[in-house]
Amino acid sequence: MTLAPPIDLAPRLTSPDPDVFAVPTGREVEWRFAPLDVFGRFFHPIEGAGSVVAGGESEFVRNVDIADLRSSWLPSDRPMAIARSLVQQAVVIEIPRGQVLVDPVTVKLIGSTAAAYQHVEINVGAFSEAVIVIDHDLDRDICGAIVVNVGDGAKLTMLSVVAGDTLAVHISHWHTTIGRDATFIGCAVTTGGSAVRISPSVSYGAPGGSAELLGVFLADAEQYLEHRIFVEHEQPHCTSRVTYKGALAGPGARTVWVGDVLVRRGATGTDTYEMNRNLLLTEGPRADSVPNLELETGDIVGAGHASATGRFDDEQLFYLQSRGIPEQQARQLVVRGFFAEVLGRLDQGELRDSMMEIISRRLGLPEEVSGNGLRGW
Amino acid sequence: MGSLVLTDLHASVVTDEGETQILKGVSLTIESRTTHAVMGPNGSGKSTLAYVIAGHPKYRVTSGQITLDGVDVLGMSVDARARAGLFLAMQYPVEVPGVSVSNFLRTSVTAIRGEAPKLRTWVKEMKGAMVALQMDPAFAERNVNEGFSGGEKKRHEILQLSLLNPKFAVLDETDSGLDVDALRTVAEGVNAFREQSAAGVLLITHYTRILQYIKPDFVHVFVDGRIVKSGGADLANALESEGYEQFAPASA
Numbered sequence: 321m322t323l324a325p326p327i328d329l330a331p332r333l334t335s336p337d338p339d340v341f342a343v344p345t346g347r348e349v350e351w352r353f354a355p356l357d358v359f360g361r362f363f364h365p366i367e368g369a370g371s372v373v374a375g376g377e378s379e380f381v382r383n384v385d386i387a388d389l390r391s392s393w394l395p396s397d398r399p400m401a402i403a404r405s406l407v408q409q410a411v412v413i414e415i416p417r418g419q420v421l422v423d424p425v426t427v428k429l430i431g432s433t434a435a436a437y438q439h440v441e442i443n444v445g446a447f448s449e450a451v452i453v454i455d456h457d458l459d460r461d462i463c464g465a466i467v468v469n470v471g472d473g474a475k476l477t478m479l480s481v482v483a484g485d486t487l488a489v490h491i492s493h494w495h496t497t498i499g500r501d502a503t504f505i506g507c508a509v510t511t512g513g514s515a516v517r518i519s520p521s522v523s524y525g526a527p528g529g530s531a532e533l534l535g536v537f538l539a540d541a542e543q544y545l546e547h548r549i550f551v552e553h554e555q556p557h558c559t560s561r562v563t564y565k566g567a568l569a570g571p572g573a574r575t576v577w578v579g580d581v582l583v584r585r586g587a588t589g590t591d592t593y594e595m596n597r598n599l600l601l602t603e604g605p606r607a608d609s610v611p612n613l614e615l616e617t618g619d620i621v622g623a624g625h626a627s628a629t630g631r632f633d634d635e636q637l638f639y640l641q642s643r644g645i646p647e648q649q650a651r652q653l654v655v656r657g658f659f660a661e662v663l664g665r666l667d668q669g670e671l672r673d674s675m676m677e678i679i680s681r682r683l684g685l686p687e688e689v690s691g692n693g694l695r696g697w
Numbered sequence: 698m699g700s701l702v703l704t705d706l707h708a709s710v711v712t713d714e715g716e717t718q719i720l721k722g723v724s725l726t727i728e729s730r731t732t733h734a735v736m737g738p739n740g741s742g743k744s745t746l747a748y749v750i751a752g753h754p755k756y757r758v759t760s761g762q763i764t765l766d767g768v769d770v771l772g773m774s775v776d777a778r779a780r781a782g783l784f785l786a787m788q789y790p791v792e793v794p795g796v797s798v799s800n801f802l803r804t805s806v807t808a809i810r811g812e813a814p815k816l817r818t819w820v821k822e823m824k825g826a827m828v829a830l831q832m833d834p835a836f837a838e839r840n841v842n843e844g845f846s847g848g849e850k851k852r853h854e855i856l857q858l859s860l861l862n863p864k865f866a867v868l869d870e871t872d873s874g875l876d877v878d879a880l881r882t883v884a885e886g887v888n889a890f891r892e893q894s895a896a897g898v899l900l901i902t903h904y905t906r907i908l909q910y911i912k913p914d915f916v917h918v919f920v921d922g923r924i925v926k927s928g929g930a931d932l933a934n935a936l937e938s939e940g941y942e943q944f945a946p947a948s949a
Contacts, residue, residue: 634754639791639841640801642751643857644779644808653804657795657840664795 332550334394338365338405341398350397353576353608355544358515361435362399362463362491370432371409372440372462380425380450382412391441393467393495400493403464407437413452417445417471424451424671431460438464438492442478446471446499451479451668456492458484458512463491468506472499472526477507479671483678484512493519498558500526507666508535508564509675510545511682517546524555533562534666536659536675538682539605541570548578549594553587559621562594565662567655568605577627579611583620591621598629599658601651652683699766701727701750701783701865701897706761708749716757719745721922723761727865727897734900734908734933737919738941743901744788746919747869750899751785752778765865780809782864786854786871793841798853799823801841802860809861826859830886848879855886866890867899872907884910905937920944 333340343363344351356363373383389410395401413427429438436457444450454466470476482490490513498504510516522531531551539545551560566575579594598607611625632654640650659679666672708720719742727733737743749756750763752775763770765781773781793801802823807813814822824834830852842850851871858866868887872880888911891898900913908916908930916932917924918941925944926932 633791635791636793638751638753638775639787639793640805641775642779642785642787643801643805643861644776645804646776646808647774649804649808650776653796653801654793657793660795 332396334396335401336394336404338398338401341401343398350548354517354546355515358489358544359399359491359517361461361489362402365402365406366435368433369406370436371407372411372429372431372436372438372457372464373409374411375428375430378425380413380415381427382414384410384412386410386439389439389441391439391467393441393465395465396493399463399491400465403437404439407439407464410439410441413440413442415444415448415450415474415476418447419445420449421451424453424668426453426455428455429457429462431457431462433460435461435463438462438466440464440466442466442468442476444468444470444474444476447473449475451477451671453671454478454480456480456482456490458482458486458488458490461489465492466494468494468496468504470496470498470502470504470529473501474499475503477505477666477668479507479509479666479675480518481675481678482508482510482512482516482518483682486512487514488512489514490516490518492517493521495521496523496531498522498524498529498531501528503530505532505666506534507663507675508533508537508547509678510535510537510547511678513545514542515544517548519548519550521550521552522560523552524558527555527557529555529558531558531560532665533560533564534662535564536662536679537564537566537575538679539566539568539573539575541604542572544574544576546576546578548576548580550580550582551592551594552582552584553590553592554584556587557589558587559591560594561592562596563662563665564596565598565659566596566607567599567601567658568607569601571604573605574607575605576608577610579625581613581623581625583613583615583617583623585616588617588619589621590617590623592623594625596627597658599655600629600631601655648684652680655683656680699729699864699895699897701899702764703750704762704764706746706749706763707759708745708756709759710745711755711757718759719756719922720749723923725917725924727899729864729895729897731914732891732898732900732911733915733917734902734913735917735919735924736902736905736933736936739903741919742922743919744869745922747785747788747867747899747901750778750783750867751775776808779861779863784858784861784863784866786851786858786866786868788870788873790842790845790850790854792843794843796841797838798841799837802837802857805857806860823860826856829859829889830856831882832856847874848876848883851875851879851883852886855883855890859886859890862890862894863896865897865899867901869901870903871900872902872904880907881910887911905933908933918944
């Protein structure tokens, strides 16, 4: 575990103007782990870069001209500000007030050029319930945001999948504002790309909100996966739970998990807990795990964090093998089980299974699929 | 008729501090349809014997051999030994978070039998085996050994014994930590297995208590890494009244 610098208690700098943010050099706390040579392509405007659109429009999903987008979100770093200023189209997902959707809304995002900017705006009306699955484009280099507004008393479960056997570069910021007594369950499933940086953040617009941020990630040789979480409690009686698990295999596999939780002075009655566990499957990978918790008030229900990075447990392997299960299959079972503890928190059985399926495929389970690196570890 | 044969087996445990010899020449032949009890004091190396037969990577065999029906076992991987017909009921079964008992059992049975059991007959078979061991069917949905009580862990081991149906089973202190009721249930499970199969059983225990329920054909006294005395079931009674002190190594 890396020692955490304290969270900057000042409000985060936000601006629509890219030049308000200096070009990262790698010395900044928030860029110190990242491979800037790879992400650097998004530090300056990319000429001719197109936009991300939804693969199919539906009752709830529209592609709109950026001029017609109403959004109060402001970028908080240079790549996001560039993407916001250059993106030409936005994907808007709107769940009307009071609607309770039975089936998940699945949105396949597609970039129009080899490098593309993204803006997705999701508005979940008051007292509605929905499950939204965002399938990110990992065939192209993407930079941009997903902005989510969960209305009062609404419940949104959002799965955001960054998976695929490609070498894409991906930077995205997912910001969610949670309304009064609303519930947000966000789950990141990140297995693909060569360098991926995802920044999920949560703020509460009113008291009584609840956020559960889940994440599973698998990094293979020479793959960089970063998740940078920021939960800002500024309203009373809100809860947050952050549970991320990662597995790494192969030389040069690299993951970074940063969990910043800030409890502001007025956020009395806050209940927060964050946890990250990483499993090193082979020699050679590196996992950084940096939980940060800053409290401006002691008048809370609870606050805690846990972080652990460990090696594969050989006793589990022996136990399964002693029951006839071949070594590779036994290893895969253990890793699948490791992730099942996170995905098991999703209520939707079918979605849980399909997310598990992505993990299994990445691990080389079942036998007939996938031919990439994690198979052989 | 098959046999599991241990010949002059020497083995050491490998730790960060180095290697310590534990087994100092164990020779034992177990025929099908026979039950051997190996009894010994704490630290005598009897659990090591169990692990070495199963192939735990922490132990290194320095000399001697193990054969199953004449085939060399020591050259086999842990899983190959299990598929060849060896089973170890562990003293401390390992928790495997996130893997359900039903998934684990089905994967294991598929590996051992060489083909996946038909789903319909499999569920029936698994439930039947659980009922016989007085296990709640809801047990199948729990994660392997996670949060199990001592008794539940041992029942789960015997459940696997009955479903995997090995040629030779090593039961490592299956009686430890069980109350009388749980012990009786577990012993009935072992006895049912003995009646239904032609397997040979190696029962490793510290106490004679379990031998009241599972009658051995042979009893061996295990002290300081080797068998120091062998006899029939009555040898256990002598141990019960006189203890292990009479067999203490001369150096102690």
